[in-house]
Amino acid sequence: MARILMVDDDADFLEVQERVLARGGHEVATAHNGTEALEALNDDANYDLVILDLMMDQSDEGFTLAHRVRSLIGGDASIMILTGVRRAHDLGFDLDSPSGRKWIDADDFVEKPVSAEDLLERVRRLVE
Template sequence: MPRVLIVDDEESMRMLVARAIAMDGHDIATAEDGAEALEILSEQGAFDLLLTDIQMPVMDGIALALAAARDFPELTILLMTGFADQRERASGLNAIAHDVITKPFTVADIRTAVADALATRKTG
């Protein structure tokens, strides 16, 4: 079962996404910012997908994606944002991020995006 780390500073969004993708049998961990996510990745390792919001306090999703791609090259990264300017910032990350999903999204949208990202993930 794929392991997914969900990172979003909004608890309601973390819980919504966690419930949605748990429906597909994924093992879920959550973090509220990039710094906490990096701690979880370092301590627990072996995640298949990092699903992170872009705009967060402490460490944003772009800084997290860059650090995660450097330290965990097999990790597939999927970004989420509700802001057009953040989506533009993420467009330069095509080499490390699988895709950017725009909020608001439906449960079906996020489940499809996660399934697609996991289907194309890098294997070491």
């Protein structure tokens, strides 16, 4: 059981994952964009895990968001990138290559779409 903040601009996806995580016994808060996420963390940064979408509102704010989230939650908590973007050559990001992932300060990268079991398993590994 972990405290999780999930950030995604897709309300349907957010609803689904919130239910999945809650069913897995986790306590879940949600944010629809970077601004909401930072507001939530400023109020209370006591999360075990923050799940971030990379592209929100068609912008790449998720890329820079990870660093700001990290500074708020500290090094003990985890960041999971949950994204539909596999590669962004224009941003130097590549999910498939260690060097292409390295510059985003995250503990795990998960590609959308993701099954419920898969998501719960990846979360378990991060928060244990």
